[in-house]
Amino acid sequence: MRRRLSGARRVHGPVRGASPAGNDLVKRTSPMIACVALLACGFGAAALAQQSASARKSAAATHPAPLEGDWSGVLQVGETQLHLVLHLSKDTHGEWHAAVDSLDQAVYGMEASKVTRSEDTLRFELTSVGAQFQGKILPDRKMIRGLWEQGGTGLPLRFEKRAAGAEERLTAGSVSKVEGTWQGAIETGNMRMRLQLHLSHDEKGQLTAAVDSLDQGIQGIPASHVTEQAGQVKFELPAFGAEYNGALNAAKNEIAGHWSQNGNLETLDFRRSDKILELRRPQNPAKPYPYKEEEVSFAAGDGKLALAATLTLPQGAGPFPAALLVGGSGPNDRDETIAGHKPFLVLADFLTKRGIAVLRYDKRGIAKSTGNYADATMENFTQDAQAAFGYLKSRKEVDVKRLGIIGHSEGGILGALVATRSNDLNWMVLLATPATTGERTLLRQSELIARAGGLAEEQITRSLEFDRKAYRAVREEKDAAALERRLRTLVEQSGLGAAMPPAALQAQIRMMSSPWFREFLDYDPAPALEKLKCPVLALSGDRDLQVDSTENVPLLRKAYESSGNKDFMLVEIEGVNHLFQKAQSGSPALYGAIEETIAPEILTAVGNWVSKHTTQ
Template identity: 35%
Template sequence: MYSSYAQDFSGDWKGTVDIRGSKLDIAFHIEKVDTIYTTTLDIPAQGLNGAKASNTKVDNTSVIIIFSDLKLTYEGSLNYNGEIIGNMKQGGFPIPLNLKRGTVILKRPQEPKPPFNYYSEEITFVSDADNVSLKGTLTLPEKDGQFPLVIIVSGSGPQNRDGDMFGHKPYLVLADHLTKNGIAVFRFDERGVGESGGDFSKVTIELSSLDVKSAMDFLKERREINNAKIGLIGHSIGGIVAPKVASENKKISFLVLLAAPGVPGDQLMLSQKAAFEKDMGFNELQIQQGQKLVEKAYDIIKEAKLDNQSLKDSIHSYYKNKYGNLFPENQRKALVNQITSYEVASFIRSRPSEYLEKIKIPVLALNGDKDLQVLPKENLAAIKAALDKAGNANVEIMELKSLNHLFQEATRGSLGEYSEIEQTFSPIALDVLTAWIKEQVK
């Protein structure tokens, strides 16, 4: 039986929550200094690591951990077996979460582990946009020699050099595979992420393009790089950034587009929203209502030349006038903040064809037929049409069977599968793009 004085909760704790049939591993690390407890939270499958609690309260055998930034609270009590029995609350809804001592380790069999049989070097370069220092990793097949180079241009959201997402590191896996096949690879932390300076909240497609160009300008001067054979691999929104850089710079000699947008940004976001809602079981009426909810807001973003705050105010006014109290304030604010962020707003305004129609260099465009974020048929068709308009005959377009947006072998392609799948990057997709790049640089 536990005594009445406070127990020591220090150490690593792990548990699993069940959210609508999808299981998610949760880990807490609790430390005690004198009488003060501090806690960090990891949800590896969602790429959340080391989130700091704003308060940890211990009272005898009970603990309350508050994460104000995440609007999340955990409350639990020790039982006779030394386990914490409790609930996690987010948005006021309790979800059972029992904890036992231990850490969460995800099965990621493809993730490369040192020592590596190639040369790796930490690189710092300065963006021409505003002199912000950005950091990344250059991998070379050997320390000495001259090699073709690819620069990985990351997808949406704040991405580090490995592309940490849903417990996977796809850009690390990709870089490792290419380097082992004789190709130098550079991947870097985006602004405000990892070891890079700057502020990610201000990132747009234009700013990302300047950062990629600065990386290329810096690396092409290295003696190990064959500056006549430099290519870009753009994933997701990086598949807009990469063509933009290539359309403006003759030093780029080939382009790989992975799940890249081909249709206008607002159109893609509408089709993505419909695909997600269909996957979640929404009926056609609900899906159409969802389209109507956002399409006018997208029009405002496309047409208005307003600063960020004025744009938010304009869309809030639209929703208040259109829906009044039928659209709850907290939901309205969350939606407006999301779609008016610098990156998302620049994506909504984007027209990939604007850059693709200027591309004359060899292009490989790959997409998975299970991709719900960038629907393969309409986007690959739009990419091909734009490149045809450019008169580009050196183009290969492939829709790969059973692959999702991250190029994992998937059943449905839904977001919930990303973390559950142990595979990080399909070996078939890796082999296809590697063989194509080697053909371009031979």
């Protein structure tokens, strides 16, 4: 289910708003102000030791090229100006290289990757901060005019060629041998929290540091008390009560040390690299698959839309039992991608290997599907699921007498609605499906996540009061523009306006002003659940903070018993979260840090139940 956006933490430079977190790595604090918040990723924290200007001049002289040299640009971010210097060079193999300095933030030598240059176009990426630039080279080669993109935001940027010898505001060099970008990971149990450390110096020559928590999507966490003495590196993250102590090796390419937080001590070694550590998703299947995979599309929305999908078919002639996967709320693709995980890819692979055909689709307006996601209603999404179900029935490889739906979170709600409109649904699996109204689900979700993150009861009470006022406004204001204004006023009065990046705040307000949210807020899934007459398996996790099992499991049981359905199984699984990963806290902020996509026991339980109910 969707969750209310939390406030961002204070950072240096453009940042992404921090998600609420448990106490495994990042402890949630009261909302803090974000700086230069129009961009989603902070390069204010990023730092690499600057290549000396003399070395660049030498390379340019040895290998002359029209674009080699230094270029100046000004990035306008709201009311803030960031002065950038772009260094371009070409090596003896003809490969282009680029580095960027952010002068106002005292960050130098950010190495670019994928630097390409055609006759009139220059493009490069800064992977350490999630940014890219593409510009047109003007004929006189004195200006490159283009777009700087970061975190889904595009800002115009032009670079002008600097005169030879111009060194304004450039650093004289690094003040410490540890300056640069470093990669490391804290590994404990089934979790791997990837961290990116940026070490640089300020205008006074003092060491500075910031940390990106890559698997939580939190960038630019500022450090304090940063020191390096005789190779001993120390810094603190006061916002999270954490500190690091490590030793630089003789080769100056590794820092071996320990991360301390909340009384816990974890081994954490950093290696000097601008390339982030590989995202481990061991359950993602590798091609070639031992089954058939087909890219398909089908009509929806009165034939005006084309929804793109993947159909996986077991080897053989069929017809096969088949499952339609329906994703939860949010702009989901066919794999229900979230936090680097692809739950529906893993689930489809598991079921198809067991002889079950599976169809999964991109929501309207998402990935390869046409249509407008932002203007869609719950009814639209239900009709899309109906269209997908109809397409699956039309396939000759599918046995229509063994056809079912597997819905996750809101996908279970949509699946139940499809069931009430079709006589061909033979079974259903509900994964973390709520049985309360949207408002009740969201309020409980906010409360659980806040409490797991360590907020005081008084803070939780104030937060829930704000939520209720916002939901009241959604009901009362029928005009979308008027509602946006009212929500923005509520945010400003509450003080949350200073705690969210403007882009994140605007996205949250637009979501709450959407037709889907208006409908979802008051929708009660219980009546549709009570009409389910087919066999039903409903699974919930006791560490699900988004759809509370203690509240929903009794309501699900009541719905099935009211329906007179004799073939239902309701199971509350210990130790799993909303995604059915084995988890300690259940915090959504830790989904990405957990390498497991779906607990194998869950896959087996679903597979066994479906096989039992589809065996001829």
